[in-house]
Amino acid sequence: MPADLLTLARQAAAKAHAPYSRFQVGCALETEAGGMFQGCNVENASYGLTICAERAAIFQAVAAEGGGMRVRRLAVVCPGHEFPPCGACRQVIAEFSLPGGATEVTFLQNGRAVTRTAAELLPEAFGLG
Ligand code: THU
Numbered sequence: 364m365p366a367d368l369l370t371l372a373r374q375a376a377a378k379a380h381a382p383y384s385r386f387q388v389g390c391a392l393e394t395e396a397g398g399m400f401q402g403c404n405v406e407n408a409s410y411g412l413t414i415c416a417e418r419a420a421i422f423q424a425v426a427a428e429g430g431g432m433r434v435r436r437l438a439v440v441c442p443g444h445e446f447p448p449c450g451a452c453r454q455v456i457a458e459f460s461l462p463g464g465a466t467e468v469t470f471l472q473n474g475r476a477v478t479r480t481a482a483e484l485l486p487e488a489f490g491l492g
Pocket of ligand 1: 381384386388403404405406413414415416417447448449452
C-alpha cells in the first residue's frame, strides 16, 4: 500500500501553513468509493483555530462525496518529525471509518511506515450509540 499514499501525503505537507510550529503535516486518504484526497495543517495566529492535516483531508472528502463517505486508508507524514494522528483526529477518523473501525491508518515510527486500524488507535471511540 501505502507507498503511494505516503507520497501524496508528503506532497500535501509541502503546502502546509505552519509558521508557528514549523510542523509541515500532510495527509492523503483513499475513500471506500475510490476517491483520493489530500490535506495539510493550516495554522492561525489565534492558535486554537489551527486544523490538522488529517481533518483537512477528511473534510475535503466529505465535501466531495457526502457524509456517507468512508475512509478506506489514510496516511499522515510530517518531514523531520514522526507521530500518529492526534486524539482529535482519531475521533474524526472514527466517525468516517469502515465498519468496526477497520480503516487503515499509516504513519512513520522510527523511520518506518506503521499501519494501525482506526479501532486500534481509538478503542471505545465516542458515539451517540
Ligand atoms: N498536527 C497535525 O496536522 N496532525 C496531527 O495529528 C498532529 C498535529 C499539526 C497541528 C499543528 O499545526 C502542528 O501539527 C503542531 O501541533
